[in-house]
Amino acid sequence: MIKQYVCVLLLVFSPAACGFAQETPAQVTAIRAGKLIDVNASRVLANQVILIRDGKIESIGSDVAIPSGANTIDLSKMAVLPGLIDCHTHLADGNQEANIDPTYQLTRSASQVVLESVPNAKVFLEEGFTSVRDVGVYRALNDVALRDAINKGYIVGPRMFVAGAYITISGGAGAMTGFAPDLVLPWDLRYGEANSPWEVRQKVRQLAHDGADHIKVLSTGAVLTHGSNPKSIEFTPEELQAAVEEAKNFGLRVEAHAHAAEGIKNAIRAGVASVEHATLIDDEGIALAKQHGTYLDMDIYDEECIQEQGKNGGRPADFLEHDRDLGETHRRNFTKAVRAGVKLSFGTDAGVCPYDRSVRQFAFMVKYGMTPIQAIQSATSSAADLLGKSDSFGSLQPGKYADIIAVSGDPLSDIRLLEHVSFVMKEGKIYKQ
Numbered sequence: 001m002i003k004q005y006v007c008v009l010l011l012v013f014s015p016a017a018c019g020f021a022q023e024t025p026a027q028v029t030a031i032r033a034g035k036l037i038d039v040n041a042s043r044v045l046a047n048q049v050i051l052i053r054d055g056k057i058e059s060i061g062s063d064v065a066i067p068s069g070a071n072t073i074d075l076s077k078m079a080v081l082p083g084l085i086d087c088h089t090h091l092a093d094g095n096q097e098a099n100i101d102p103t104y105q106l107t108r109s110a111s112q113v114v115l116e117s118v119p120n121a122k123v124f125l126e127e128g129f130t131s132v133r134d135v136g137v138y139r140a141l142n143d144v145a146l147r148d149a150i151n152k153g154y155i156v157g158p159r160m161f162v163a164g165a166y167i168t169i170s171g172g173a174g175a176m177t178g179f180a181p182d183l184v185l186p187w188d189l190r191y192g193e194a195n196s197p198w199e200v201r202q203k204v205r206q207l208a209h210d211g212a213d214h215i216k217v218l219s220t221g222a223v224l225t226h227g228s229n230p231k232s233i234e235f236t237p238e239e240l241q242a243a244v245e246e247a248k249n250f251g252l253r254v255e256a257h258a259h260a261a262e263g264i265k266n267a268i269r270a271g272v273a274s275v276e277h278a279t280l281i282d283d284e285g286i287a288l289a290k291q292h293g294t295y296l297d298m299d300i301y302d303e304e305c306i307q308e309q310g311k312n313g314g315r316p317a318d319f320l321e322h323d324r325d326l327g328e329t330h331r332r333n334f335t336k337a338v339r340a341g342v343k344l345s346f347g348t349d350a351g352v353c354p355y356d357r358s359v360r361q362f363a364f365m366v367k368y369g370m371t372p373i374q375a376i377q378s379a380t381s382s383a384a385d386l387l388g389k390s391d392s393f394g395s396l397q398p399g400k401y402a403d404i405i406a407v408s409g410d411p412l413s414d415i416r417l418l419e420h421v422s423f424v425m426k427e428g429k430i431y432k433q
């Protein structure tokens with residue numbers, strides 16, 4: 001009773017004291033952009049003003065008036081672009097250097113691994129990536145934990161869309177292999193194993209329940225898995241179809257890891273949204289990808305790191321044997337895919353290379369056939385399209401998140417400028433300036 005009385009008195013002078021929210025004007029930020037790369041129209045606009053309110057872009061134009069009291073950021077000597085999106089990352093596998101051999105996962109608890117992943121997320125955001133599609137993690141659901149911690153503001157990182165686990169055959173490309181057959185691994189290291197269409201469906205249902213944003217399946221063997229052969233077929237067409245169908249029931253898209261030509265075609269025919277790596281894709285595969293509108297997510301840079309790590313003795317010998325000769329073929333096939341006009345998204349397999357090196361893939365994409373604007377679109381508008389998020393981010397337009405980066409100079413005449421992003425904003429908040 002006394003409390004209520006005091007509250008009535010206080011209400012007159014201080015509404016917040018009684019639990020009534022006070023109306024505070026939303027903070028407005030204005031960015032003066034010297035150049036603005038309009039990825040949707042493939043053009044560069046000069047001297048634009050971007051108004052940002054509540055984390056979203058409110059308006060853009062050369063004649064937009066800056067409201068008094070707005071926080072103004074001067075990027076008038078810089079080129080401003082949408083935040084970058086990497087569609088093939090592994091941010092939640094822990095310390096990148098230690099993880100060069102996946103058996104590192106057995107030397108740590110799952111919580112240690114995810115805490116060791118915290119710097120990965122920060123570095124990646126500071127490189128200019130405001131969103132990622134994270135496509136698998138050894139300790140199942142560590143990626144869900146990392147995503148949620150970022151979304152809640154506990155730690156800093158890009159907006160993550162996660163797979164939760166790899167769906168793979170037993171002993172397959174996404175499995176933790178190389179151990180004696182009588183060794184029983186903890187549940188999270190064998191979460192995604194499935195060996196029939198119905199087991200695949202069960203895994204998809206479980207992942208949908210456990211918070212996955214999309215589904216990762218392994219269609220062929222892998223380079224960085226003990227006992228695996230990247231040229232072998234793993235899931236059958238029936239299993240891949242089961243994954244796509246079941247994922248669709250939960251509103252989820254599927255990406256398929258595939259190196260071998262047949263495994264790539266099996267995945268495209270099954271209706272996956274993207275094929276990861278697509279290393280040995282043949283002409284029929286390229287035609288099929290074009291016909292089905294399937295994205296190819298070709299990580300043509302990370303070969304540099306695998307061979308480098310090999311020379312330094314960091315990579316297991318069998319991984320280097322798998323990788324031999326694949327690198328150049330991969331890049332040649334990328335050129336073919338560019339020329340054929342297949343949809344291509346930017347994916348780097350981040351985690352194979354240190355997290356601050358994904359940006360170096362842009363120069364490789366241009367070297368192997370893309371124009372600079374195509375390379376930028378692969379990591380912005382096309383990547384957002386692959387994620388089904390074109391209405392939220394991927395270009396600078398009113399109504400979309402204020403995910404904005406800037407570089408000095410013109411990245412359309414020197415793509416390597418993207419290796420030195422000097423301003424990063426995610427949802428209206430500045431992380432690098």
Ligand SMILES: [Zn+2]
Pocket residue numbers: 088089090135349
């Ligand atoms: Zn990968």
